[in-house]
Amino acid sequence: MFEPQNGRSSLVTGGLAAILASTCCLGPLVLVALGFSGAWIGNLTVLEPYRPVFIGAALVALFFAWRSIFRPAQACTPGAVCAIAQVRSTYKLIFWIVAALVLVALAFPYILPLLY
Numbered sequence: 001m002f003e004p005q006n007g008r009s010s011l012v013t014g015g016l017a018a019i020l021a022s023t024c025c026l027g028p029l030v031l032v033a034l035g036f037s038g039a040w041i042g043n044l045t046v047l048e049p050y051r052p053v054f055i056g057a058a059l060v061a062l063f064f065a066w067r068s069i070f071r072p073a074q075a076c077t078p079g080a081v082c083a084i085a086q087v088r089s090t091y092k093l094i095f096w097i098v099a100a101l102v103l104v105a106l107a108f109p110y111i112l113p114l115l116y
Contacts, residue, residue: 010065011094017058018101021051051105058102062095069095 047054069091 008091010061010068011091011098014058014061014065015098015101017054017061018098018105020047021054021058021102021105055102055105058098058105062099062102065095065098 069088
């Protein structure tokens with residue numbers, strides 16, 4: 001079975017799923033805050049029914065990224081990408097940024113009523 005040497009693909013998948021999960025609610029609010037307006041912004045809520053699917057995909061991808069990124073460096077072959085300390089710390093930083101995006105996607109619908 002193929003075992004990835006780093007969590008790059010899992011991080012990308014998790015980040016994309018987190019962004020897609022928050023587009024239904026956060027997207028229109030950001031566009032309005034930036035000054036964009038129009039009736040077409042209401043069409044962005046069409047992704048709302050798929051939000052749980054995107055959040056689930058983000059959580060699964062984050063689990064696999066966590067498993068790949070936070071494993072001991074001794075599990076990596078010497079000279080591999082996962083054995084380089086700077087790359088490992090960068091992946092860890094990106095992991096926590098993506099985890100924050102997923103947290104925003106999870107919490108935003110509950111915090112949104114407090115903003116209005």
